[in-house]
Amino acid sequence: MSVVDCIDKLVKTGQITRQIADEALGLYERSRGEFSRSMGPASAEAAAGLAAARALESSAKRLKNDTAKQAIAWAKAEERILSHPKGRVAGVMSMLTRDIWEAGGENVATKGEVIWAQLSRKVDQALEAYSPGIFGQSRQQIAGVRNLVREVFGVETGDATAKAAAAGWKAAEKEAVDRVTAAGRNLPASEDWRVPQFWDTLRVRTFTREEFKADFAAEVDRGALTLWDRDTGAPAKMDRRDFVLDRAYRDITVGDSTATAFSPEQRTFQFSGGADGAEAWLRLSEKYGAGENVFGLLMGHLHKMANEIALAEVVGPNHGAIVRAALTMAKEEEAGLSRLQRLNPLRMLESRSIAERTYDVLTGRANAVDGPLMAGFFGGLRSLNVSSKLGGAIVSAIPGDSVTTALAASYNGIDPGRILSGVIREIGRGGEESRALAARLQLTAHAAMDSAHGFVRFAGEASGPQILRAMANTVIRAQGLAAWTDMMKRVFTMEFMGNLADHAGHSLDALRGVNEPLANFLDRHQISAKDWDSIRAGAPLEVEGARFLDTEAIADRTLREKLVGAIIEERAFAILEPDARIRAVMTGGTTAGTFWGEMVRSATLFKSFSMTMVATHMMRLATQGPIEKRIWNGTAFVLFNLLAGAAAIQARAVLYGKTPEAMDNPGFWVRSGLQSGSLGVYGDLINASTSRTGRSPISDLAGPAIGAAEDVARLSSQQLRRLMEGDDTTLGAELVRTARRYDPSLWYTRLAVDRLLFDQLQTLVDPDYRASFRRAEKAAQRDFGQSYWWAPGDGLPRGVR
Template identity: 25%
Template sequence: MTFDVCMQRGIDSGDISKIRGEEATAIYRDLRDRYRAQGHPDHIADQMAGEDTKAAMRKAVGEERHRGIAFLAWKRQVQKQVDEAKDPARLLTQRVEFWVAGKNKGASFKSQQAALTRLFYKKIDTFLVRHGRNLAGNVRDPATLRNVAREMHGEQTGDQAAGELAEAVKAAFEDARRMFNEAGGSIGKLEDFGIPHAHNAISITRAGFDKWFQDIRGSINWNRMEDRLTGRPMADAGGEPSLESQRLLLREVYDNIAFGKESANPRYGGPVGQSLLASANESRVLHFNDAEAWLSYNEAYGNRDPFGAIVSHLQKMAGDIVTLREFSAQPEVGIDYMAQLVAERARKAGDEKMGQDAAENAVRAKRMFRVATGGVQPSSVNQAMRARFFSTVRHFLSAAMLDRAIISSVSDLNSMRMAAKTIGLNPANLVSNHVELMASSASREELLQMGYIFETLADPGTTMARYQSEVPPAAIGERLSSFVFRAQGLAGWTDAARGAWWKLEAAGLANQANRAMQDLDPTLRSRLEMAGVTSDEWDKFRGDGLFEAANGGKFLPPIWWRENTSLPPREADRIFLKMQAMIDDQMEMAIPTDSTFIRSKIEGDAPAGSVGYEVGKSLTMVKSFIMAFSANQYGRIMSMPDNASRAMYAADLVAGATVMGAVALQLYNLALGREPEDMTDPLFWGRAALKGGGFGVLGDLVSTGETSFGSGFGGWGAGPLANVADDAWDYTFGNLIELASGEETNFGRETVRMLDRYTPGTDLPYIGLAFDRMVLDQLQMILDPEASQDFRAKAARSERNGGAGYFVPPGSTEISVPDFAGMLGR
């Protein structure tokens, strides 16, 4: 009796459920036909298919039970959150990002993801320090890094350092897998898993299936490839399945890359997109024979080197784990479920406004979540190519226009001061921590021992995100922008500022570690309660000792605690995430990087590479910091209890921003070779108010009438890409039209202007003035017959706009001492 006949009898007798029976019969027939097509005799194919079907059903039942338990726990958690929320409608967006938090308890997705990413970074700290990217964007010690890749794939290289680093990375991967499975996932353990790969859809589709298939098939370890249905290896060790089976599997992989996974099974209705659980397992589909095969494939058809692949995998796993915990395996469906619970509560209370707000916030929360997890991905390869092209252009322009951004970043000192005051910490200690970390390698090493990893060590794009949040560009674009931000010192400044905040918080927790929760400083107690920390969890957190620095200082950093606690891993993870997320929320207030809420307004539902997306990104380019700063401060002000406290906070914020703006203005003048401005002039303080607080570009507009990239208010609003198009037209067709009509072209002057505006790195604070005077001005004298008149016009324009002339005039290489006394009145 064949398997399908036996199964039908079981269904007819009622011993087997109809749904399960029909599912098993469909699997059996699919496997039987597959094995017969491979050349197995019918009776052997029937026997193999029957055994494998039973294995597949056992596997499915076990995974389904595990997922079901996790899903029920998530539903209970969400119901409790909605029941206890003081502002249920706002809960939907609060679960994604902190700034919109009102009176509800709990950490956001964004802050928990940051916390978990930090923990994973700590687990591979030696790897990051040894192989983090240098100033040019290259990984350090590439030879050892290749050996790490070999060790990850099970090879014995004899390189002890590489072996130890590989073991640390494997341990981090295993911890991430454990946490994912505890949250409801089902990734099986696989020894010598290696390094995850990321397909480059553009490279693969350009090659076409036949070439890609021939290039990859010999690199695949088929014994480590699991059959999707049965979980069994697709071939014995050292063997391979039939050529037809290879083509079937790799054709499916190729089509998923080229056409999208949904193209294989079009459907009407139901949730859109793939379950997170399915996608997590599919990330392990291809396994390579060895590290060299992985490296070769990655160079031809991948997106990352071993360093980037390792870091990106941990970042992705951190996001996936928190997604499962907060929103379930289908996050947008999870958000809709939360909205329905809020609507149910509103209906019972007869609160129509709550119901309307919940519906609106559900849409907003889904958009925010998409942005927080990478945005809406391109829907075609051509769209992906456009997205990468425009992202690369924007990276290039950012490198050209923001090479003096370090000057405006002194405004961080004010936002850091305000954040510290708000939560009852000493701003003076924050400043001293910042200075120490900027100046002392010993202080940075101590911070590393406490568990803090400088973010740009692992991800060079962290600083870039403060000014332009982007889809991945071509490698040259990322390297160029990363170089400019590192070379001017902005990456170091941001790292030190965020590290200083983290250290200040760890010291604050240690100072009160001897107190029970009810005896804590009210501000800290309130923060812990808002983060969802219970009295019992606080006692467990403070009960495992303190980190003691070389100078005797005591600290209680959550990451250090997590690595040293004796609590069971799952319980320790829960407490750690609450504590570290609480710190990360405030760190984002102190040193803003990105606003998911604002980006969701701009990007909306448009996929990267679409017209709507690219226009929106152009309009908001170089405004990310302003938007994040504004959103954070608005959220802070609105969270205050009354109008009086809001007004006091706003006045303090503006006063501090104005002082920092004044410092930035004077530094900016010196960087341009201009005399310091008269600080007794009331107009100076108006410009300083705009220059401070992240509004540096507006300060430039008011001060000089144009931005650093040469446009006025209209051009700033339209974005740099519009200015590039305008300048390119004037420089090419504009000059040709003038030439044809017999008018003067000013081609030489415009050539120098284009070089000045669009050459990355030439305006770095310590070389910009010298490059302007010794290279660009001298070139203009050669190319422009009216260069002298243009130089005099620039000097006159500077004085008209509130300046006091130049100590290194345009066109001159003679340097005089700046008139610092003139700052007190001329």
């Protein structure tokens, strides 16, 4: 009986699964091909059969072990869901992302970030060398990443940096595979896996099927590429090659080609090792895949692996099955809700449907695009809005983040003055030393991870064509917002570790009398007295006289990751960023590329930050601690946020050519409230609509789709009506206003661009320009008690001429 017949018989008798059989058959075919180079046909077949038999034995043992791990994982998940004090839905959500009820326990989102930081340490040299600057990667960096790929394929490039980076990539990939395997994922060995394959649906669609097939066939003919026929479990024969390539083109162009982080199936395209395979991968990826952004592809895949490991470790190896069962339990609970309970506003943050969408965000399924053309058009509008509306976002971020960070620090027993001194120290030193220290403490992934992956604070906001996404990301980075966010994250986490080191001499019971908020932090994150004793037993890390709790001195990895995850969750209150829950809420369960999906994404643009404030500080104020403490904290929250909003309004006024506003009217403090914290984005929109664009605030807040429709109406139907009625058209003036509206100027260039470019253009095309400028001055004086130090229409500031 042949090896193939034996394996088929094992499947029919139920001794192995079809998946294991396919893996064994694939190994048998590959091994026979390899052995035949040095053996005769009979010996090669015998050796390949032995290799397949050993693989079958190993797979059967792994399957039995993994089945047991899956059963244990489900038992833990069920207990956790049923025991959550706020019910089953809250229990499901607490497994997936940070628990808004703060009942504790590991979750996938936080665990994924912890693992991401650990994996990123393996590729730290690549992050240092290849992370993009303000305007993206340089040509030299792009060339370096290409050498990294060559080194991974086994090519000696003579590039020492690329060689070290490739070694780091291999180490990170191995650690990721080892962890997910240990968690119970039954992964087949894939000896030809080197770098991820990503074939961009939109890119591939720009080429004909025949050109696509010809390019890949040419690489096959060169010996750089092998086509794998998944129907036969073997390399594609000549008479099947056209069919396999046809199917690959179809799968990619319908968006069904993205492999998971740990893809168990044999890939259609298997690149050979050495220079031929490396160059083939680079050529095809540049044309049909990530283009020049190979670095982003690699780092994005690292992030995907971290999330998948977290899913396997927190939920279970077959997390899809466990989540489906958990959602059924949540549905049963929701079936018993009364009509009044269904109207609870918190269901906007926590319900069975939100849990399902959150899981889709974590697995990447929420990123699916149904209609690339529509997604590209509306995504481009969103990117234009990010560029034009957020050029001064840092003006709101600095006072807003300072307040939320101080509140988060105080809540955890850290002196807010310690955070302030840390910020001043960081600004003075430039941050290089602390970035290395933060990575050493395993507290945060390198800042370059955000740059490669897409600036995380606005992830999902910038989309559409690549050039518009790049422009939006450049605006975010060039104004200093990315650097500010990274610095604040780093300072908060490092000072948190310093505070823990300062109190390491106290047991948990003693700590309750010395620093009760810090003890509450340990309780809140289920770190027991025994755990705390293990944590504080290690020697602290001393740097220039400062002491930090050294995470590497914590021998138990599970405990170390629990502590780091707890600090990351508290950091979410300091620097507000939309998490998986908020992204699930903002998409409404719709798919990108559909009409309603794009309308929802347009309407919710920028709204995720106010929702994040609700899910963090406002939930904490409403649910945590005795009522008198909540009232005190709530008063401080409102007061300090009002002051932060007022500071942002006055700073923006000066930066945009006006004197500070009068502060003796209620309207100013209402707008200060809107400007405060994460709500400051709305202040940016209101300011843009009243001072730069001439567009109504409602259309700006309704999203770019409505705003674009208003622009079209102003430039077409309104002008046509005026022409038909015999009035002079204002097309020139409207064109200038529209250009001003989409101008991506930054906070330090916007005033000069307004006065020296757009105001001068308006004088050329608008016969009413002088009256328009004077109306603006009178309105500022009437409404806000302001005058201009650089008035509209003036070529120079007043007092300079």
